[in-house]
Amino acid sequence: MxxxxxxxxxxxxxxxxxxxxxxxxxxxxxxxxxxxxxxxxxxxxxxxxxxxxxxxxxxxxxxxxxxxxxxxxxxxxEYADNNPLDKYIHNKDSKITNSHRQNLMLQCAEGVAYLHSLTPLILHRDLKPANILLTNNYCTLKICDFGTAREIGTEMTAEKGTPAYRAPEINQTMKYTEKCDVYSFALILWEVMSGKKPFADQIEELIAIPYQTSVKNLRPNLDDVKLCENTEIMKDLIEQGWDKKPYMRPSMKMFALLLSLDHSSMKYLLKPSSEDYKDATKSY
Missing domain, CATH: 3.30.200.20 (Phosphorylase Kinase; domain 1)
Incomplete structure (x- = not known):
């Protein structure tokens, strides 16, 4: 209490x-x-x-x-004394190393994986850089804003969250799982590793984003991912995370594991395990 x-x-x-x-x-x-x-x-x-x-x-x-x-x-x-993640990564005066970018995203993955490990698990439903706070001289990451979060199995609503980071299935149905957070995380990972805002140069009107991502399967340009040690591995990981089919996305536990590894080890575990596909089609 x-x-x-x-x-x-x-x-x-x-x-x-x-x-x-x-x-x-x-x-x-x-x-x-x-x-x-x-x-x-x-x-x-x-x-x-x-x-x-x-x-x-x-x-x-x-x-x-x-x-x-x-x-x-x-x-x-709790008070976080530094700027949120969106202001940090889009501030041209911020000197962020590639390894620090990966470490921040590892912390984010571990936080979301923890939410998904609870019984019943918690869906955040509005993951985005503005809802990710930084403290301890920008070294520690804290996920915030749980106003739209829900326990799995409770009443779900369509079109929750921010359009640019919202999973396609939330635009189309009220039947979705924790994989909606995985999609959002993949968009954030792209943003951190590219230094760009998703869809900023692809879609002029914010209202068009749900249609473009759900029906046209539009995603940000993977070639913009350059701020990491091994761009091809990172692009592959991001692409799996924002797959249109929710059951094809890796779990957040898998994301946390992969981001904790060096890049030579990461490539051997990049494909989702059978555990990620367990009961995959039950909710779709």
Whole structure:
């Protein structure tokens, strides 16, 4: 159960850190992050309960920590003192080595793999660089914004998440599994290893992205992947991750394993194992 935190301890001067799916996130004087939810009462309650419940269940070094609850609709969370991943990788003044890029994506893969290992497993459903925070001088990665997260087996909804990172099956059906997070992760991996925004030079209108990715099977240009040690292996891994068929995508556990290896070892394990295909067509 989350601690109940007296509202007076998080009053005072606040600074807006960012806006998530269901609310705004601020800093407080105690150097914690406080998320205040918005929208209608029914929507707030559903989002608040989902985010608080999932953050309480998810205790992992690469997932933002929930300290407690204050008032009706305020979450008091761990504060990440560096820019989020999107600002970090798209800042031309950031000097990021190829090995550091891979290490950050390894941490992200381990965090998502942990969510998928829980019983019942948790789908994040809105993985994107803006929802990935950095701390410890940009060395430690923390996944945040669980407002759209759901436990597998609960009611699913179509068109959840951000269009550029949303798996095709979410655009077309309410029947999907944790492999929707794998697709999103592959898009993030492409973005980190290319230094570009997905679809920025391919689609002018954001509204067209779901149609292009679902019906036309459009994906970012793999030839843009250059900021890694072995581009061919990385491109192969990304391509498998964003496969249109969810059951063809490797598991997040496999992604974490591959990204933990040096490139000479990675190529021998690149093809998904039989475990990745286990019960593959059950939900499709």
């Amino acid at each position: 989350a601690a109940i935190i007296n509202h007076k301890y998080i009053q005072g001067k606040k600074e807006l850190l960012g806006t998530g799916s269901y609310g705004e996130v601020y800093t407080a004087e105690l150097k914690v992050a406080i998320k205040q939810l918005r929208f209608s009462e029914a929507e707030i309650n559903k989002s608040f309960e989902a985010e608080a419940t999932n953050l309480l269940r998810a205790q992992h070094p690469n997932i933002i920590r929930l300290y407690g609850i204050s008032g009706k609709h305020t979450l008091v969370m």
